[in-house]
Amino acid sequence: TGPLKDMNFAVQEGGGPRILYQFKLESPAVSFRMSGEKAGIIDIEPRIGILYINGSLDWETKQVHKLQVESLDENGNRVKGPYAVTIYVEDINDNPPEFNQTKYYGVVRQNSRPGKPFMYVHATDRDDPTTPHAQLSYNILHHFPNPYAEMLFQIDNATGAISPSRKGSYYLDPQKQDNFILVVSVKDMAGTTTNAFTSSVDVIITVKESLWKAPPIIHIKENSTQIHPVNISKVQSNEPGVIYDIFEKEKLPRLPFSISENGDIYVTQPLDREEKDTYSFFVVSKDNTGELVDKPLQIHVIVEDINDNPPVCQQDLTVIEVQENEMGGSNIGTVFATDMDKKDTLNSRLHFQIQSQEPEFPSSNLFYIQQDTGTLQLTGRSLNKRDSAKYFLKVLVTDLKFETICDVEVHVIDINDQIPIFKISDYGSVSVAEDIPIGSVILEIEATDGDEPATGSSLIIYQVKEGDPNNTFIIETDSETNRGFIRINKAPDFETIPVYNLVINATNPEPLVEGVHYNSSSLTMLKVFVTNVDEPPVFRKPFYRTEVSEDIPVNTLLMTVEAYDPEGDSVRLSKVFLKDMQRKYAQYLACGKILFLQKSYLLVEEIYSIEVVVSELNNAGQKSKVSLTLHLRDVNDNYPQIATDYPTFFCYPVSGGERTLIRATDADEQFFYSKFTFSLADEMNTRNNWEISKFNATHAYLSPKHGNFEEKVYDVPIILNDNGKPPLENKVNLKVSICKCSSENSCF
Numbered sequence: 001t002g003p004l005k006d007m008n009f010a011v012q013e014g015g016g017p018r019i020l021y022q023f024k025l026e027s028p029a030v031s032f033r034m035s036g037e038k039a040g041i042i043d044i045e046p047r048i049g050i051l052y053i054n055g056s057l058d059w060e061t062k063q064v065h066k067l068q069v070e071s072l073d074e075n076g077n078r079v080k081g082p083y084a085v086t087i088y089v090e091d092i093n094d095n096p097p098e099f100n101q102t103k104y105y106g107v108v109r110q111n112s113r114p115g116k117p118f119m120y121v122h123a124t125d126r127d128d129p130t131t132p133h134a135q136l137s138y139n140i141l142h143h144f145p146n147p148y149a150e151m152l153f154q155i156d157n158a159t160g161a162i163s164p165s166r167k168g169s170y171y172l173d174p175q176k177q178d179n180f181i182l183v184v185s186v187k188d189m190a191g192t193t194t195n196a197f198t199s200s201v202d203v204i205i206t207v208k209e210s211l212w213k214a215p216p217i218i219h220i221k222e223n224s225t226q227i228h229p230v231n232i233s234k235v236q237s238n239e240p241g242v243i244y245d246i247f248e249k250e251k252l253p254r255l256p257f258s259i260s261e262n263g264d265i266y267v268t269q270p271l272d273r274e275e276k277d278t279y280s281f282f283v284v285s286k287d288n289t290g291e292l293v294d295k296p297l298q299i300h301v302i303v304e305d306i307n308d309n310p311p312v313c314q315q316d317l318t319v320i321e322v323q324e325n326e327m328g329g330s331n332i333g334t335v336f337a338t339d340m341d342k343k344d345t346l347n348s349r350l351h352f353q354i355q356s357q358e359p360e361f362p363s364s365n366l367f368y369i370q371q372d373t374g375t376l377q378l379t380g381r382s383l384n385k386r387d388s389a390k391y392f393l394k395v396l397v398t399d400l401k402f403e404t405i406c407d408v409e410v411h412v413i414d415i416n417d418q419i420p421i422f423k424i425s426d427y428g429s430v431s432v433a434e435d436i437p438i439g440s441v442i443l444e445i446e447a448t449d450g451d452e453p454a455t456g457s458s459l460i461i462y463q464v465k466e467g468d469p470n471n472t473f474i475i476e477t478d479s480e481t482n483r484g485f486i487r488i489n490k491a492p493d494f495e496t497i498p499v500y501n502l503v504i505n506a507t508n509p510e511p512l513v514e515g516v517h518y519n520s521s522s523l524t525m526l527k528v529f530v531t532n533v534d535e536p537p538v539f540r541k542p543f544y545r546t547e548v549s550e551d552i553p554v555n556t557l558l559m560t561v562e563a564y565d566p567e568g569d570s571v572r573l574s575k576v577f578l579k580d581m582q583r584k585y586a587q588y589l590a591c592g593k594i595l596f597l598q599k600s601y602l603l604v605e606e607i608y609s610i611e612v613v614v615s616e617l618n619n620a621g622q623k624s625k626v627s628l629t630l631h632l633r634d635v636n637d638n639y640p641q642i643a644t645d646y647p648t649f650f651c652y653p654v655s656g657g658e659r660t661l662i663r664a665t666d667a668d669e670q671f672f673y674s675k676f677t678f679s680l681a682d683e684m685n686t687r688n689n690w691e692i693s694k695f696n697a698t699h700a701y702l703s704p705k706h707g708n709f710e711e712k713v714y715d716v717p718i719i720l721n722d723n724g725k726p727p728l729e730n731k732v733n734l735k736v737s738i739c740k741c742s743s744e745n746s747c748f
Contacts, residue, residue: 001021001022001023001024002021002022002023002024003023003024003026004023004024004026004032004049004069004070004071004080004081004083005083006083006084006085007021007083007084007085007086008085008086008087008088009021009085009086009087009088010087010088010090011053011057011087011088011089011090012057012089012090012092013056013057013058013059013060013089013090013091013092013094014056014057014058014092014094015056015057016055016056017041017052017053017054017055018052018053019050019051019052020051020052020053020087021050021051022048022049022050022051023044023049023051023069023071024049025049025071026071026079026080028073028074028079029071029072029073029079029080030047030072030073030074031046031047031071031072032044032045032046032049032069032070032071032072033046033069033070033071033072034051034067034068034069034085035067035068035082036065036066036067036068036085037062037065037066037067038065038067039057039061039062039065040055041053041054041055041056041057042054042065042067042087044069051069051085057087057089058089059089059090059091059092059127059128060091060095060126060127062089063088063089063091064086064087064088064089065086065087065089066084066086067084067085067086067087068081068082068083068084068085069081069082069083069085070082070083091127091128091131091133092127092133093127093131093132093133093188093189093196093197094127095125095126095127095133095188095197096125096188096197096198096199097123097124097125097134097136097186097187097188097197097198097199098123098124098125098199099121099122099123099186099199099201100122100123100124101121101122101201102201103201103202103203103204104119104121104184104201104202104203104204105203105204105205105206106118106119106162106203106204106205106206107119107205107206107208108164108172108205108206108207108208109207109208109209109210109211109212109238110172110173110174110207110208110209110210110238111169111170111172111210111212111238111294111295112163112164112169112172112210112238112239113164113169113238113239113293113294114163114164114165114166114168114169115154115163115164115166116163116164116239116293117156117159117161117162117163118162118163118164119161119162119203119205120159120160120161120162121138121155121160121162121184121186121201121203122160123136123138123160123186123199125188125197127188132188132189132190132192133188133189134188135188135189135190136186136187136188136190136191137157137158137186137187137190137191137192138155138156138157138158138159138160138184138185138186139155139157139184139185139186139187139191140153140154140155140182140183140184140185141183141184141185141200142181142182142183143180143181143182143183144180144181144182144183145177145180147177148167148171150165150167151165151167151168152164152165152167152168152171152172152180153165153168153180153182153205154168155184157191160184160186162182162184162203162205172207173207174207174208174209177207178206178207178208179204179205179206179207180204180205180207181202181203181204181205182202182203182205183200183201183202183203184200184201184202184203185198185199185200186198186199186200186201210238211236211237211238212235212236212237212238212285212294212295212297213235213297214235214283214297214298214299215233215234215235215265215299217300217301217302218232218233218265218299218300218301218302219301219302219304220232220267220271220301220302220303220304221303221304221306222270222271222272222273222274222303222304222305222306222308223270223271223272223306223308224267224270224271225270228266228267228268228269228270229258229266229267229268230266230267231264231265231266232265232266232267232301233264233265233299234263234264234265235259235263235265235283235285235297236263237263237285237293237294238293238294239285239287239293239294241287241288242285242286242287242293242294243261243285243286243287243288244259244260244261244262244263244283244284244285245259245283245284245285245286246258246259246265246281246282246283246284247281247282247284247296248281248282249280249281249282249298250279250280250281255279255281256268256269256271256279257279257281257299257301259283263283265283265299267301271303272303273303273304273305273306273341273342274308274309274340274341276303277302277303277305277342278300278301278302278303279300279301279303280298280299280300280301281298281299281301282296282297282298282299283296283297283299284296284297305341305342305345305347305348306341306347307341307346307347307399307400307401307402308341309339309340309341309347309348309402310339310399310401310402310403310404311337311338311339311350311397311398311399311402311403311404312337312338312339312340312404313335313336313337313397313404313405313406313407314336314337314338315336315406316407317407317408317409318333318335318336318406318407318408318409319408319409319411320332320333320376320408320409320410320411321410321411321413322378322383322410322411322412322413323412323413323414323415324382324383324384324385324412324413324414324415325382325415325417325513326378326382326383327378327382328378328379328380328381328382329377329378329379330377330378331375331376331377332367332376332377332378332410333375333376333410334373334374334375334376335352335369335374335376335395335397335406335408336374337350337352337374337397337404337406339399341399346399346400347399347400348399349372349399349400350372350374350397350398350399351371351372351397351398351399352369352370352371352372352373352374352395352396352397353369353371353395353396353398354367354368354369354393354394354395354396355394355395355396355405356393356394357391357392357393358391358392358393359388359391361387361388362387363379363381365379366378366379366381366383366391367379367391367393367410369395374395374397376393376408376410383410383412384412385412385413385414385452388412389411389412390409390410390411390412391409391410391412392407392408392409392410393407393408393409393410394406394407394408395407395408413455414451414452414455414457415451415457415513416451416456416457416508416510416511416512416513416516417451417457417512417513417516418449418450418451418457418458418516419449419508419512419516419517419518419519419521419522420447420448420449420460420506420507420508420521420522421447421448421449421506421521421522422445422446422447422506422521422522422523422524423446423447423448424445424446424524425520425521425523425524425525426524426525426526427443427445427524427525427526428526428527429526429527429528429529430442430443430526430527430528430529431528431529431530431531432488432492432528432529432530432531433530433531433533434491434492434493434494434530434531434532434533434535435491435533435535436488436491436492437488438488438489438490438491439487439488440487440488441485441486441487442473442486442487442488442528443485443486443526444483444484444485444486445462445475445483445484445485445486445504445524445526446481446482446483446484447460447462447482447484447506447522447524448482449482449508451508455510456508456509456510457508457510458482458508459477459479459482459508459509459510460477460482460484460506460507460508461477461506461507461508461509462475462476462477462484462504462505462506463475463504463505463507464502464503464504465503465504465505465523466501466502466503467500467501467502467503468500468502469497470490470497471489471490472488472489472490472491472492472497472500473486473487473488473489473500473502473528474486474487474489475487475504484504484506486504486526492528492530493530493566494530494531494532494533495532495566495568497530498529498530498532499527499528499529499530500527500528500530501525501527502525502526502527502528503523503524503525504523504524504525504526505518505522505523506522506523506524507522534619534622535565535566535622536565536615536622536623536624537563537564537565537566537614537615537622537623537624538563538564538565538566538624539561539562539563539612539614539624539626540562540563540564541562541626542626543626543627543628543629544559544561544612544626544627544628544629545628545629545631546558546559546628546629546630546631547630547631547632547633548630548631548632548633549632549633549635550632550633550634550635550637551635551637558630559628561612561626561628563614563624563626565622569617569618569619570617570618606631606632606634607629607630607631607632608629608630608632609627609628609629609630610627610628610629610630611625611626611627611628612625612626612628613625614626634668634669635668636668636722636724636725636726636727636728637668637728638666638667638668638728639666639720639722639728639729639730640664640665640666640676640720640721640722640728640729640730641664641665641666641720641730641732642662642663642664642665642718642720642732642734643662643663643664643665645663647735647737648660648662648702648734648735648736648737649736649737649738649739649741650704650709650736650737650738650739651739651740651741652709652711652738652739652740652741653707653709654704654706654707654708654709654738655707656704656706656707657703658703658704659701659702659703660701660702660703661695661699661700661701661702662678662699662700662701662702662718662734663698663699664676664678664698664699664700664720664722665698666722666724668722668724675697675723676697676698676700676720676721676722676723677694677720677721677723678692678694678700678718678719678720679692679718679719679721680692680716680717680718680719681717681718681719681731683717684715684717686716686717688705689704689705689706689709689714690702690703690704690705690716691703691705692718702716702718702734702736709738710738711738711739711740712737712738713735713736713737713738714735714736714737714738715733715734715735715736716733716734716735716736717731717732717733717734718731718732718733718734719731719732720732
């Protein structure tokens, strides 16, 4: 209750009759009067001022009711007012959502992009759109058929946009299933409460073949005279408004293709098949953000051949050699030509024809050429070099449009049908001394050959066929004159072979033709007498070498030197020169035996040379020498020692921490003392006064262990081991001085 004044009320729709307020009368007012949008159910009790609703308000019919209230006196005159009374109707969720169609139909393309809408469903709710009562949420209830575990379609719960799911983008195929029914539901209250109103509708979806597909292989004739660019194909995305682009698979200086904004593909210039016969590139579609809409399509282009290339001779001049005895019909060679037009097509098919032959003697058609292969053959007879040594042919090579002349030169080659014939069948005899120098010419021989000069058919090779078992002789041919020179190849030996009965043959490097054979005309005889020469004795070996250990026992036999006289005379080994040895280490005995006399200790060198002289017993002037080499191997027979390169001392008084470097050495080879071991002898209280530590393989540090040393010389016994094979150990007393030092750090 309260006085009459402007007032606002909020009233939920529905709910039936109710009292809103009671206005109090103020004298002289005796009643109230209401006017305005009463909707037939809003009024005021005039005597007592009760504002009431006699029914239910409906938000969907009217959301605001504007009223005027005034007070009246007994005469009906206004006392106060009119005052505005406004009733705001509050919405309740009393209306279910409704689709704007009873059934929906949509079309989706195969391979459409997942999440890209191809249709929408739409529903409305009459409740207050500013409240959750009218906030709608879409969902797919059912999916008929549903061949997979996952749905092939999805819906945006806020907008009702239907699109393929990721699985649907991959699996939708009109060949397998071209129709689907989706049951789509819509809920108010944003679908968040269980008592929300729900409606549903059927959505019939037809799956159609994808528009985005690669065209068939594109064929373009080369060297087109059309005005470019020329449209050669077209692609179309499943989505409208995409941006098309081309990118190449091959890295070319310039790709001769382009694509328009509506997907038309163009070739931008004439193509040359001989330059490149195929092209491969990709077409892509993108949205306005640059993201790919569809998978790239690969485009294949084949450049078709036209006959635009003439035949080309593979050689400027084709030279063919033919022997005289080649039979008619023989293949003598091939004329090669090429055509850059496409292989195995009529454009590159070549025909061959002999256009002319020079000379035309003895016939104008000595040659025949196979028209499809270019194989050249003799016609009916063999060629004869006496008729002509060369023939010149013009061969016409044609394709369907062009022709070319190829030059051919046929050389007639002489055949080896003549054998070499010696001018003299027996050259008699010659005498040579057994000491004749190697390479000496003892005789010149000659044969002739009737074949063509300066060829393999007429060149003569001389060989000793019989009578030379040791290859004592060799025959060289002068290729210009065909004369042969018999030379000494090895020193002859009168004592071995005093007479050689040589049979010499003459042959050609080129094989003789069938039916022709070498005979006695190609043979000659020669007798060679070897004259005896008194030769010096000869050692059995060119040199002698032996190796022994340096600890070899005295009087050990080292080696035996043997010699003989080629003429069979007696020989003697008369002297031995022991260089730098002074006969201390080896001695010569009878019969060439060398004895080891004395141990060397390697005082001078490891390798010693000995010269032995042999002479004929009856002719001391005929003598020879041989070298003997004696190699002494070292053994580990020297004890290690302390090197005395410099005195060992410590400055007095000893403060501790000092050390000095000592070095071990050994007279044996490095192999035996590569690693020394140093230790202190357990005597004279040494180990309490000194300590030793290894520095490397040959050096060690010696240092005092305390400072209680007197100023004198100490003996420090050190044990050295050379670790050789066998190992040798030696105890060495090292003299160590404890002395007052000068400023230069040396003992007074």
